[in-house]
Amino acid sequence: MTGATPPLPARLTPGDRVVVLSPSSWPEERRHLDDLLAALASWGLRPELSAHVEDRRGYMAGTVADRLTDLHEALRDPGVRALVASRGGCGAIRLVHGLDGDLLRRDPKPLVGYSDITALHQVWRRAGVPVVHGAVHGAHQDLVRRQLLEGATTTVHRDPGALTAGLTTTGTAAGVLVGGNLEMLARTVGVVDVSWEGCLLLVEANRAAGLGTVDRALSQLRLSGALDGLTGVVVGSFEEFAGYADRGWTVLDTLHDLLDDLGVPVLGGIGTGHLDDPVPVPLGVPAVLDADAGRLDVQPLVR
Structure with a gap:
């Protein structure tokens, strides 16, 4: 992050405007x-x-210029709150x-999304503005409402039946929670300048390819120094590798081969990421x- 950290975004109130956009x-x-x-209106x-x-350009929602225009218009509009x-x-x-x-530093607004949106979350991280790693769908969508409108704290319990549950070690750790989708975190190394020193790192991944995807991404984060100084690691869903x-x-x-010797507590089995009902988790705040x-x-x- 650079410069002074802005205050937390204000909690949303009924009547606030929220913009739905497609950055990916x-x-x-x-x-x-x-x-x-309908879900947002019901709140x-x-x-x-x-x-x-809804623009279409290949697999993307329009041109870079048009997607940036949508983001900047939402960030510049003081009536838009998320x-x-x-x-x-x-x-x-x-x-x-x-x-x-x-624009983010002048008027902090949370961004809700995950997967490829992790790339943008690093820009929010650099600006010191929290985000939600999750989506407004599934069994936990009301948690997003409480996070945005009520300033709710979020507690996620380890699922003993989850694929990554066995990665859990012992001990406690504290720090600002950062991270997201593992591949996108690795892709942004050298592209978005952020520091995770003193932070808890959350990682999750979908299986677009084999184990080499996980190995290359985690190795890149290690070799770049991005993982130096972490206080702990939270491991979300890798269920597609089951x-x-x-x-x-x-x-x-x-994961054991690349995480165990970091020497920090690891908590696996956290149900966030590429699941039918992912748990939305705030990033950029203490945990x-x-x-x-x-x-x-x-x-x-939010405050």
Whole structure:
């Protein structure tokens, strides 16, 4: 981060405007947008679609210039109090150098999204503005409402049946919670200048390819020095790797091999990431990892 950390965004109130936009790919079905708008409206908010939310250019929601225009218009408008990504996909990293972080610092607004949106979350991290790693859908969507409108704290318990639950060690650790999708975190090394020293790192991944994806991404973060000074690691969903092996190794072997010798507490089995019902987790705010109790406690992202 650079400069003074801005205050937390103000909690949303009924009647506030929220912009739904597509910084990555476009929503494949209109009903997904309609469901998202209906959910936000049911919270008493006034959701709006950005001008280019349904644009299509290959696998991306329009040109870089148009997607940046949507982001900047939402950030400049004092009546807009939060931004919600319609989906992830691909293409958000193309926006990071064109995004005006001063707009965020002048008027902090949370961004809700995950997966490819992790690239933009690093810009929010650089500006010192919290985000929600999650989405307004599934069984936990009301938690997003409470996070944004009530300033709720977030507690996530380890799921003993989750693939990564066995990575859990012992001990406790505290720090600002950072991270997100593992591949996108690695892709932003050298692109967005942020520091995670003294932080808790959250990682999760979907299986677009084999174990090499996880190995290369974590190795890049280690070799770049990005993991130096972490206080702990929170491991979200790697469920898409269940049942997959490469020459005798599973994803747990890869994660153990690259995380164990960091010498910090690790809490696995946290249900955030690429799941049908992902738990939304605030990033950019203080949190406590308690590996012995199997829980993660995250402070509010709004004041």
